[in-house]
Amino acid sequence: MATANPQVTKPYTGMAAKEETFWSLTWYRFRRHKLAMVFTAVLLMMYAIALIAPYIAPHDPMAIHVGGRFEPMSAEFPFGTDRLGRDTLSRVLHGSRISLMVGFVAAGLAMSLGTLAGAVAGYFGGVIDEVIMRICEVIMAIPTFFLLLTVVAVFERSLLNIMLVIGFTTWPSAARLVRGQFLSLREMDYVEAARSVGARNSRIVMQHILPNCMAPIIVSTTLRIGGAMLTEAGLAFIGLGVTDPPSWGSLMEAGRHTLRFAPHMTYIPGLLIFFTVLAYNYIGDGLRDALDPKLK
Amino acid sequence: MAMKLDQVSPNLLEVNNLVKYFPIKGSWFGKPKHYVRAVDGVSFFIRRGETLGLVGESGCGKTTTGRTILRLHEPTGGQIIFDGTDLRKLRSEELRKKRKDLGIIFQDPYSSLNPRMTVGDIIGEGLLVQGLTNVRERTERVHAMLEEVGLAPYHYRRFPHEFSGGQRQRIGIARSVIYSPKLIVCDEPVSALDVSIQSQILNLLKDLQKKRDLAYLFIAHNLSVVKHISDRVGVMYLGKLVELTTSKNLYAQPTHPYTQALLSAIPHADPDMRMDRQRLKGDVPSPVNPPSGCRFHTRCPIAVEQCKVDEPVWREIRTDHFVACHLAK
Numbered sequence: 164m165a166t167a168n169p170q171v172t173k174p175y176t177g178m179a180a181k182e183e184t185f186w187s188l189t190w191y192r193f194r195r196h197k198l199a200m201v202f203t204a205v206l207l208m209m210y211a212i213a214l215i216a217p218y219i220a221p222h223d224p225m226a227i228h229v230g231g232r233f234e235p236m237s238a239e240f241p242f243g244t245d246r247l248g249r250d251t252l253s254r255v256l257h258g259s260r261i262s263l264m265v266g267f268v269a270a271g272l273a274m275s276l277g278t279l280a281g282a283v284a285g286y287f288g289g290v291i292d293e294v295i296m297r298i299c300e301v302i303m304a305i306p307t308f309f310l311l312l313t314v315v316a317v318f319e320r321s322l323l324n325i326m327l328v329i330g331f332t333t334w335p336s337a338a339r340l341v342r343g344q345f346l347s348l349r350e351m352d353y354v355e356a357a358r359s360v361g362a363r364n365s366r367i368v369m370q371h372i373l374p375n376c377m378a379p380i381i382v383s384t385t386l387r388i389g390g391a392m393l394t395e396a397g398l399a400f401i402g403l404g405v406t407d408p409p410s411w412g413s414l415m416e417a418g419r420h421t422l423r424f425a426p427h428m429t430y431i432p433g434l435l436i437f438f439t440v441l442a443y444n445y446i447g448d449g450l451r452d453a454l455d456p457k458l459k
Numbered sequence: 460m461a462m463k464l465d466q467v468s469p470n471l472l473e474v475n476n477l478v479k480y481f482p483i484k485g486s487w488f489g490k491p492k493h494y495v496r497a498v499d500g501v502s503f504f505i506r507r508g509e510t511l512g513l514v515g516e517s518g519c520g521k522t523t524t525g526r527t528i529l530r531l532h533e534p535t536g537g538q539i540i541f542d543g544t545d546l547r548k549l550r551s552e553e554l555r556k557k558r559k560d561l562g563i564i565f566q567d568p569y570s571s572l573n574p575r576m577t578v579g580d581i582i583g584e585g586l587l588v589q590g591l592t593n594v595r596e597r598t599e600r601v602h603a604m605l606e607e608v609g610l611a612p613y614h615y616r617r618f619p620h621e622f623s624g625g626q627r628q629r630i631g632i633a634r635s636v637i638y639s640p641k642l643i644v645c646d647e648p649v650s651a652l653d654v655s656i657q658s659q660i661l662n663l664l665k666d667l668q669k670k671r672d673l674a675y676l677f678i679a680h681n682l683s684v685v686k687h688i689s690d691r692v693g694v695m696y697l698g699k700l701v702e703l704t705t706s707k708n709l710y711a712q713p714t715h716p717y718t719q720a721l722l723s724a725i726p727h728a729d730p731d732m733r734m735d736r737q738r739l740k741g742d743v744p745s746p747v748n749p750p751s752g753c754r755f756h757t758r759c760p761i762a763v764e765q766c767k768v769d770e771p772v773w774r775e776i777r778t779d780h781f782v783a784c785h786l787a788k
Contacts, residue, residue, distance in 0.1 A: 184618065185574070185575055185618070351570055352565045352567060352570045352571035353570065353571050353572055353573040355526075355531050355563070355565075356563065356565065356571055356572075356631070356634065357573075357584065358531060358558075359529055359531060359558060359561065359562065359563045359635070360558060360562070360584055360585035360588060360589070360634065360635070360638070361555045361556065361558035361559060361585065361588050361589055362584065362588045363555065363588065366588060370573075370576070371573050371576075374573075374575040375573070375574065375575060
């Protein structure tokens with residue numbers, strides 16, 4: 164028998180003193196993407212602030228300060244006040260919770276549904292695949308924004324409805340992505356190997372295929388969060404967003420009537436939306452580079 | 460292990476008239492119009508503990524044969540009698556359980572190991588899915604197996620990308636051997652390796668076979684490798700076996716004209732040696748539209764009229780020497 168390795172008491176491990184796992188390598192590569200790192204920090208801060216918004220907001224976002232309408236930036240009102248004399252900073256802080264949540268929940272819903280459908284379609288193929296993909300095509304034909312308008316007009320104008328509609332209309336593209344990954348990965352030798360030793364379908368999917376297509380799923384989720392936020396902001400800007408408390412899009416809508424003499428009411432939430440979506444795009448970019456196996 | 464003598468058939472595997480067609484998809488929802496006849500009526504058997512080599516040029520159906528036997532591809536027709544049961548008749552759960560007696564080693568040591576799993580998990584997977592859920596016991600067996608294939612216990616927590624091709628192939632071998640199957644399909648296990656590593660891996664396979672009484676179906680296109688490891692060798696051409704006999708016989712007195720041409724193509728180390736090389740004309744015909752009669756007649760140097768019409772019968776011309784040729788005696 165070949166004894167290539169005699170008893171080694173202290174194995175030479177070289178540079179990799181710590182275990183070199185896939186995720187540690189990804190993190191190593193991600194750190195080198197400066198913009199993505201900066202925006203990750205920005206975004207984490209935003210979420211942290213959103214989480215503790217009620218405790219750090221200087222005023223009640225609904226409290227009206229009589230005689231203090233359209234105040235410019237001052238020490239008491241750092242971001243000024245709106246047409247009812249309400250503190251813009253407090254309103255923006257409370258609104259961040261909604262805007263950030265919409266993206267996260269809607270994209271998460273779309274990715275979960277899409278991954279499930281795409282995995283089933285791609286793994287089993289055949290008739291199941293055909294049926295699921297045809298359903299996807301039907302749903303993809305529905306324009307998200309107009310369905311949103313309808314739902315908001317007919318049913319309650321609630322945050323939940325908005326998130327659900329965005330999630331349900333965008334999952335098919337996620338399903339296509341995951342299906343494609345499954346179609347190619349299920350032909351890999353290591354998947355055949357798992358079958359050959361007697362692994363069940365569930366194990367093959369969870370242990371062998373899904374972990375190997377996490378990279379595009381994560382990247383796509385990140386980019387989708389930004390997209391979902393923009394959709395919600397667009398809906399709010401034409402006056403159909405949630406207003407109690409208002410999301411960033413609703414704040415912009417409230418400000419646009421007085422854009423000429425109180426522009427801060429519009430550009431502050433506008434810039435926040437801009438930077439959040441930008442952050443998600445850069446993070447998605449950085450993740451794509453970091454997760455790309457071709458660099459390895 | 461004690462020898463089981465009574466009532467055990469000497470043949471571990473009997474393959475009768477195995478057929479595997481791959482449909483070429485036509486239009487939408489339409490029935491496929493054409494089929495790739497990758498394996499078209501192949502019959503052979505493997506005795507317990509022996510190595511049957513399977514050679515042939517690229518695309519002749521060797522790999523498909525190996526995978527179809529394990530039902531990694533669903534067979535189109537034929538019988539696969541393994542250890543007394545027809546694998547084709549098993550339901551999926553029964554087949555899954557039966558897999559503890561079957562194994563496969565792949566050609567490409569890179570795509571055959573899941574990059575997200577540690578070596579320990581890869582090797583131990585067979586034991587786990589076959590019901591050995593005790594972590595400590597499994598770890599011990601994986602450690603023992605690592606040593607048996609020439610790796611070290613500290614490799615347990617490493618990931619596949621940290622290994623060389625030869626080491627990866629050892630991991631692939633360990634994965635199949637650990638649960639002591641009776642038959643392992645070796646799908647060109649050394650073709651992707653350096654020549655210097657090839658012999659190590661071949662010797663490892665031989666050692667494991669001796670120790671564990673394994674039978675191998677050894678698929679390869681390197682005739683010297685096959686000669687080295689096989690007890691008997693089958694030669695495939697365009698989805699059919701053309702000749703099957705003992706290693707010694709095949710290399711000493713090849714009977715089928717294709718085998719003769721194949722053997723005369725082996726390069727020799729001595730440049731002064733005079734060689735009488737038989738060159739085959741033309742290309743291998745398409746397996747979608749194989750030639751009538753004997754599939755080899757389009758390139759056969761000795762073909763007669765009969766070969767274009769009648770398909771030669773698979774017959775035993777001597778003990779342990781099967782051939783499919785009208786002119787073989």
